[in-house]
Amino acid sequence: MNQSKTAIVIDSSANLSSEIVRRYNFTVVNQPIMFGKHVYHENVDIDSDEFYRMLKMEKSHPTSSQIPMKEMQKVFSNLADEGYESALCIGLSGGLSGFINSVSASVPTIKDLQVFPFDSGSILTGTGNMAILAANLLNNGVDIHEVLHQLRKYRAQTQVYIALNNVKELQNSGNISNRSSLVGSFFGMRPILTINKQGRLEMVGKERQIKNAMEAIDEILEKQLVDHNNLSVTVVDANDPDRSMKWQSELSTKYPNMQVSACHIGPYVATYTGSKAIGLIWSPKL
Template identity: 35%
Template sequence: MNQQKIALLTDSCADIPAHLIKRYDIYVVPLKLIFFDGEFSDNVDITPDEVYRRLKTELPKTTLPSGEAVENAFIRIRDAGYTKVLAINFSSGLSGTHNLVRVVGENTPGLEVAAFDTLSGSLGTGMTVLQAARWIEEGWSWHALTRALPRLMADTHVFFCVDTLEYLQKGGRIGKIAAVAGTLLQIKPIISFAPDGELVSVSKVRGRKFAMEKMVQMATALVPRGARFNLAVAHGDSPGELKEIRSMAQRALPDHENFMEGEIDCTLGVYVGPHLLGIGVQLLADELFVEL
């Protein structure tokens, strides 16, 4: 445990690799998936591979973590000796998870909880949690952490290429994304998060290769020369292409301070369907490193 006794809590949509969850003692509450044969906890008793296989015949419902699971997470944190919690969660534009965690945290005796809505997901949430973990390890104060996180989240940008909008449409998660015509022409939408945390279309590209190149270009354009930044890539059911976009991203942005490689969780896999690729950049503004 760190000297400040500050814990980190997030949800399964953060897509943080298991070894980093263990490394930084991050508490994760799983969202739920409901198939015809029962209810499953994201990445606990069902895997993304199993979800993609099942999507061929059934589109499940997704729900918030159970209130009990969130309560138990806070109790485990308190019992472990922590006194403060940074709860950093999935976009409120797509899920009520953030609000649930915030309310439960406020009503857990013995803990001071600061809840943050990342207005993002997957790489956006995961990079933010991991950067907070590094700051805690470096000894940042509670005041400095809670002041820095909003700026960090605002400077975190992610882009995803999906193979089709079919699953977003079926699941009612289409948000601000305009319909894309031209399936036969291999038109691939690139999506991101709008300021309100909903999904928005930011580009349309013909073919997967060009989509990867476009995402890397868009991410690179957000990083000023000489800026400090973190870099991340992720895939959903496309491990081979992950290697390709990772190589492209690291060539274009070689000076990253930290790198995260994730796999899309079960819940987001239901939203977007198979064959997703993503890239994220997170700027580390100089102002963040001034004690506030």
Template identity: 30%
Template sequence: MSKIAIVTDSTAYLSETLREQNNIKMVPLNVVFGDEAIQEEVEITASEFYERMKTTEKLPTTSQPAIGLYVELFEQLKRDGYEAVVCITLSSEISGTYQSAMSAADMVEDFDVRGFDSKISCSPQGYFVLEAEKLASEGKNIEEIIAHLEIMRNKINAYFMVDDLNHLHRGGRLNTAQLFVGSLLKIKPVLHFVDGKILPFEKVRTEKKALQRIYNLLDEGVAGKTNVQVTVIHSNRLSEAEKIAEELRAKYPDAEVGISYFGPVIGTHLGEGSIGISWYVA
């Protein structure tokens, strides 16, 4: 049985406990305040980040991991007796992390590293990671794991709404006119990933209506299905996320409903107060 390591980056936002339990290796991205680059999930937690955002005048930026971090990790895994690695990253359309990982793979001789561009991020990226680890522990080979992850793509959905359009505007997701009109009308855009990019799905006038729209999409996706995983994702709105999760557990008693978060790197682009729901129908 080949020994295959599963590697991901910090934007899957899998807890340290969960990573340790499942022997998942993680490489952190950075959130940058001025000249200070901080590794998310290692040097700063999500709650510390949102606290700092309240007192910072200039909004932070983000950066991908240094190639050297991936090289070090792959070489260590090779020394530890692993024969291959499946490396799952956030969408290559919103970060250069996938390219960094693949460049690092080329620098490690005689070691099979297969990259998988999740074309998404946050908890849906985590679905791929946990499934890959499960398959590796069952003794599946690297081709079987990658093939299974490709099939999973069509079974994963995620929709989210942002509280403040300024972050999306600054990140180039909205033009100035859209920002002005959106802010004036208090529009809460419902967003999703299309071909790895974050795009508006619908513009909704209020948060309540935006959430209701996401609930309707969830219902269309999972009603009558078994083996469903649902995750409520939040930007520093834990009590609201818990309330939504309770409602969903009552509505879908057979589904596994969990809570995750938009950490520093993704939170930089979405802003505090964002709420999302992702689901995976196995």
């Protein structure tokens, strides 16, 4: 439970469970997604099952959209009415969404509440873990500026690697720094993506099969391991739970002291990854 006078606002793409949201009293704003001309809101009128069904059936490609700043201003106004003095707004990587940049630009216009935008430089569990870290620090009486300092340190130690089963959605979004490198992926290759220092997706490798791409990500993890006792790894998947469970089991067996969990790729992030993507996100244990 968040007992401080600073609210924590996150966007729905972090895909945190309702139990975690309740425990830490997070305020969640739902990211908009477009199929054709129709706008849906993640986890409100479209969930993961419906999204992946539509992805398979619809002719149009889904695209990410932008949360209107009027909606965000209403969120902040409501928090002020609830007695909060400030809000820490943590969003997915600014290189993938304009959400956190828009919040930053609107800060001078927000009255009655001091807003601190923070770009997680990550997605899914990477963003969610930063929100949990912030909540724990605030509940222990840590000053907001020190919280931001600790978040920056944690962000620098968070890594994301995802293998795509296809590149249709990513090419349609255009949200990749080295887009020309995807050309070979049309010939049966499975690209491996990370999030670079600019917060954008970048291809760092490609394999002919998903299982080979997973092995390549395993090798990256192993090379970067310093102390697996203090590492938390999340297997993320886009509608491929069986493969995810198998990978979780393999990691838990190989690294028995490492914290291994799972997170499904929700609709907003899946507008980039498409279906059947799978990968790892790792960071220090909380």
